[in-house]
Amino acid sequence: MEKLPLSFYQRKNILLIAKELLGKILVTRWEGLETSGRIVELEAYRGVSDRASHAYGGRQTARNEIMYAAGGVAYIYLCYGLHHLVNVVTHEAGTPHAILIRGIAPLEGMQIMQQRAKRKKTDPAITRGPGKLALAMGLHTGLNGWSLQSNDFFIADDGFQYPKEWQASSPRIGVDYAGDDALLPYRFYIRGNAFVSGKPK
Template sequence: MKLSREFYNKDTLEVAKELLGKNLVTVENSIITSGKIVEVEAYMGLQDKAAHSYGGRRTKRVEVMYGKPGVAYVYFIYGLYYCMNVVSREEGIAQAVLIRAVEPLEGKEVMSKRRFNKNYDELKKREVVNLTSGPSRLCMALNIDKSMNGDDLLGDRIYIEEGNKQEFEIGESSRIGIDYAEEAKDYPWRFFISGNPYVSK
């Protein structure tokens, strides 16, 4: 069952933690790929120096963050890779949750071809773990790109659904790769499923 609009329309730190264990799904030409969300980071908008919307910045790139909750915010980094975020909170409050890693579920063979041009059963152990452990890696594996920026997560091309509700311990730490963000780099807004091998290193 797909998550409801109401799921996303609440405190962003709460949304981030509750996304853990849910399944991120993409559908392309009837081909389904999916992964269990095992690592996320929250970005808290106007006062968060690591957020694209810090200080009320409102460029064409970040406009999606100001829209309704429960849409995908996909952006390009380093001129090479995509990262996928979930927009949270009510319209006009530009906050989002970055999906940092997923555990592969459906469509592993397709994901393996997209990432390594190999059959899944040919992957080395290191490649299996690296298949979707990192924000750009999961986007390549699930074929998430800029065309999905602004897509409704209640739609049929990219969406998030309830997982199997296994119990797990949530770890937290500071966020990764945001040394430019001054004091915000130390905020403990990265959350992950403790002990899951697909959490990014």
């Protein structure tokens, strides 16, 4: 299992990177507790020309500043006041591209995730959906800007690949406010996987 190199994130084609991230493994190791999961759903946010992106029109604020950094770091922010959402920054420095991780299939540390989620009802799908996923993996806004080359939070490749016919794309979720850009097929997911958010198809 190998950590993805900076060169992987710093390529310019975010849609290609997003597709290639499907099937990769997201790993965190906080305080000796390792949790990991295979990425099965994500969305691309293509910087200044994408109305759904925080950086649309070249906006640069204290919150999204990290999107302008060189690829290979995490962009984590708070949404709706209570959910932490995890993004991977891509492209070279100065171009605010990011990929939102929306769903993973747990591999290691399932019990730790359950504990972190503190669910009333037992729910196996605690890593389905961006908010829950961040909670289960122990990710929060304090980790904004974290390098994915570190040893406690990174994405790895174990050689596994989902068959091409399982990979699908669709419009993104929850971005209706973005007008025509809400229709762009920038969401990539694994067809039929239980850890993909939204209605099963």
